[in-house]
Amino acid sequence: MSKTIIPFGPQHPVLPEPIHLSLTLEDEIVVEALPALGYVHRGLEKLCEIRDINQMIQVVERVCGICSKIHAQCFCLGLEKMMNVEPPPRAEYLRVVWSELHRIHSHLLWLGLFADSFGFEALFYQLWKIRERVMDINEATAGNRVIISVNVLGGVRRDLSAEQVRWITSQLNMVEQELKDLQSTILDDYTIRSRTVGKGILTREKAYELGAVGPTLRGSGVAQDCRQLGSSALKHLEFQPVVEQDGDSFARNKVRFLETLQSISLVRQALKGLPKGEIKTKFKGSPEGEAVSRVEQPRGELFYYFKANGTKNLERLRIRTPTFANIPPLAAMLPGIELADVPVIVLSIDPCISCTER
């Protein structure tokens, strides 16, 4: 049978950001998928040579337009480790609060886009409406909706008042109830299941071997989540990774939905246990040597490498984002599936190309 090569992207209705896949087809079946990047590469890592470590916090927040806060946290954790700086307990709890709020709004954004990818517009609108409550919390507590800039080296920049804690809790109660109202639709609806169950299967062995991360890895039955490392206040909170066994698009969808509810629980726990005290440890000096740090972004494990020479600027900053790790698994998922299922499967890894290309 003759082969046809079809370009998928960089502009496509299901893609919020540009990535190109060159799909080789036999009839309607994909036999090979080759990714191509380079549409939004900015070279942000290189900026560490001319921006000092405090300025770089603002730069790394702009690596991703969705989980900006967690990038800044990973950056701060690495440098704090290098410089033996320990943030105050209150700051560690506040970091968890804002990180999990970011995870909630990122997963809700994705769940909405996912519903939209197979034409379930009503669900898309509902999910994004719920997400607005979380964006309002970000705006009310940090002054902005996405790039909230709360992290500084040694702690956080902003605090929460007792009144804000009560208000966030009440808002999250509503988010949780609204999500539970949609649970049967998201997990049992015929349309969703028919477009996702058994589509884009990534086996446990393949997911592990190909370096998959985040819900893509956990949807394939591997119970690995960087939050298990217990960084910040997570060591004091009750947490178990959400794992599904089937490895298909539906499993990845289910992991993200359940993680959204789990993150609400983590925010609640962190707010309940929020200790009194300072929000920032002050210190002098500049980092020297090498270190790595990693945290769990909504899309998976985020890895930073630092090399410093005792000056205000880093010699080398390397960022390995979750989508970068999930592209080889995506290339492995696509062969053997029908062309019509490609958009849903591509979206099922929650691709963030802005992150990937940095």
Added chain:
Amino acid sequence: MDEKTYSENSADKPVEQPKAVLETRQIQAGSLKGEILLLKDQGYRFVTITCVDLDQESVDLIYTFDRGLEMVHLRIRQPKAESAPSVSDILFAAFLVENEIQDQFGICFDGLVLDFQNRLYLEEEVARTPFCRYNVTRNSK
């Protein structure tokens, strides 16, 4: 609130800052694939490769692996004038980062299973290696 946590004028108590050391295992390029196969057999999964420009002559390539959230790092010193061995034949996931290093640092990888020929991020007219600190001339294969 003072936004500068690190300032020459700060009256805060200084924190002792010894040089941070990342535990890596230095190996020869020739034994890289053998070491990786060994790690793979032990259940480690590939995380990434980090390229660090050292001087006019060489870069460090740091290979990071993970097993149960425990990381292992292998390091090779790679002369810029020579090709590095690609590990994408045993770790398919490495093809993307090896292509990125080719683009950014001009290091060529031998046996790359999917070679974008320095065009992963860069356009054809770009003849420089944008992430190198010391020299920016691209090596050709």
